[in-house]
Amino acid sequence: MNEITGQKLPREFYLKSTVTVAKELLRKTIVYNSSSGIIAGDIVETEAYVGREDPACHAAVGKTDRNAVMFGPGGFSYVYFIYGMYNCFNIVTEQEGFPAAVLIRAVEPVAGIDILMANSPAKDSKFSNGPGKFCRAFGITREHNGLDLCNNTIYIIDQKVKAPEIGISPRIGIKKAKEKPWRFFDCDSCYISGK
DNA sequence: TGTTGGATCAACT
DNA sequence: GTTGATCCAACAC
Numbered sequence: 001m002n003e004i005t006g007q008k009l010p011r012e013f014y015l016k017s018t019v020t021v022a023k024e025l026l027r028k029t030i031v032y033n034s035s036s037g038i039i040a041g042d043i044v045e046t047e048a049y050v051g052r053e054d055p056a057c058h059a060a061v062g063k064t065d066r067n068a069v070m071f072g073p074g075g076f077s078y079v080y081f082i083y084g085m086y087n088c089f090n091i092v093t094e095q096e097g098f099p100a101a102v103l104i105r106a107v108e109p110v111a112g113i114d115i116l117m118a119n120s121p122a123k124d125s126k127f128s129n130g131p132g133k134f135c136r137a138f139g140i141t142r143e144h145n146g147l148d149l150c151n152n153t154i155y156i157i158d159q160k161v162k163a164p165e166i167g168i169s170p171r172i173g174i175k176k177a178k179e180k181p182w183r184f185f186d187c188d189s190c191y192i193s194g195k
Numbered sequence: 196t197g198t199t200g201g202a203t204c205a206a207c208t
Numbered sequence: 209g210t211t212g213a214t215c216c217a218a219c220a221c
Contacts, residue, residue: 047202056202066217084214086203103202132203174202 004031004040004111006157011150014074018093018100021074022048023184025091025102025156026164029110032138032154036115039138041107041128043156044164044189047171048182049090050100055176059099069146070099077154079135079145086132089140091149091156105131105172105183108191115139130193164188 006029014021025043032039049057058067058080069078070092078090078101090101106129109116116137120127127137135141149155164186171183172194185192 049202058202061218064217080202081216082201083203084201084216088202090202105202130203136204171202 004029004038004157006159008150009075009156009158011073011075014091014093014149015095016074016093018048018050018102019182021091021093022046022102022182023166025104026166026184026186027162029157029159030104030107030154031157032112032140033152034112034115034139036139037112039112039115040110041134041138042110042159042161042189043104043107045104045106045129045183045185045192047103047105047184048100049103050182051094051098054180056171056174056178056180057099057101063099067099070101072096075149077144077147077149079140079142081142083132087135087141088131089135089138089144103131104134106185106189106192107134108189126191129191 025046028043052060059070063071069076073096074093076092078092081087089104092101094100119139120137128134165188167185167187168181169183170178
């Protein structure tokens with residue numbers, strides 16, 4: 001098991017603008033203290049969903065039971081279920097009252113790889129290169145919705161291993177506001193989704 | 196109360 | 209390139 005060291009990101013990290021947080025989350029390490037053991041991965045792909053002016057953001061239609069956590073302060077998890085089979089894990093950003101979040105699309109496994117492999121039906125190396133696959137491998141469900149990332153169940157640390165080579169592109173898999181260049185990824189990673 | 200479609204993935208043709 | 213799997217939230221009635 002790899003040693004997980006580094007400083008846990010403080011609340012203030014998440015209160016900045018969503019696009020800034022999305023970029024800065026690249027090459028940070030997400031740690032999940034699961035019942036099966038510690039799972040961790042380097043974040044290599046994110047997307048920003050920003051407030052009511054973004055038609056692709058769930059919060060664009062106003063506050064609902066589902067997206068309520070996005071209206072709270074940054075540093076909380078927003079997990080939703082989609083297409084009947086997949087969960088997507090988001091990190092809420094910005095101040096309370098401003099609904100926005102960063103979708104985690106892909107990670108590079110760092111620790112608990114045996115758990116990831118066990119959770120994933122595909123036993124090859126590509127079990128976390130997509131938001132649905134990432135949640136399935138980590139065992140994240142909407143039971144994890146609304147968790148405080150400043151606590152010890154799920155949190156993010158800065159290992160300062162290396163600086164990402166940041167690539168930018170339009171978001172993937174949405175029908176609205178496709179033109180916005182709010183997808184960010186590490187060009188050096190071979191774990192990113194899509195191309 | 197009923198209908199519809201989605202921030203996906205994998206297995207087809 | 210297209211489609212099936214399959215649940216839940218949003219919206220229309």
